[in-house]
Amino acid sequence: xxxxxxxxxxxxxxxxxxxxxxxxxxxxxxxxxxxxxxxxxxxxxxxxxxxxxxxxxxxxxxxxxxxxxxxxxxxxxxxxxxxxxxxxxxxxxxxxxxxxxxxxxxxxxxxxxxxxxxxxxxxxxxxxxxxxxxxxxxxxxxxx
Numbered sequence: 001x002x003x004x005x006x007x008x009x010x011x012x013x014x015x016x017x018x019x020x021x022x023x024x025x026x027x028x029x030x031x032x033x034x035x036x037x038x039x040x041x042x043x044x045x046x047x048x049x050x051x052x053x054x055x056x057x058x059x060x061x062x063x064x065x066x067x068x069x070x071x072x073x074x075x076x077x078x079x080x081x082x083x084x085x086x087x088x089x090x091x092x093x094x095x096x097x098x099x100x101x102x103x104x105x106x107x108x109x110x111x112x113x114x115x116x117x118x119x120x121x122x123x124x125x126x127x128x129x130x131x132x133x134x135x136x137x138x139x140x141x142x143x144x
Contacts, residue, residue, distance in 0.1 A: 026051040
């Protein structure tokens with residue numbers, strides 16, 4: 001069982017690490033999201049929502065791990081380091097999952113954009129061919 005000062009140390013340090021990492025992700029992620037979304041408003045909104053999601057998951061895990069001792073370690077320092085290590089591992093996993101999700105969204109958006117451009121170009125070429133065909137079929141007027 002953890003004593004209160006050790007528990008509070010884990011919660012405070014883990015909370016600070018979570019908040020710092022979350023802010024870094026939100027500040028760095030907005031540029032990436034601008035590339036993913038067409039509008040600035042959508043990018044900012046998605047960034048906020050992802051930030052809230054990240055913080056809720058990370059802080060929830062911190063609350064759980066702060067009372068859980070997965071390894072039998074002795075000493076206050078060892079306990080704090082072990083549990084903060086778990087928090088940092090989770091933060092790394094969450095960061096990686098966020099990047100994978102955003103990369104998939106960006107890839108899908110780019111593919112849709114390319115598909116739309118190619119469809120538009122194809123339609124323009126088809127209309128131009130039809131116009132040329134109509135001119136050829138109509139031929140020059142023969143006056144006699």
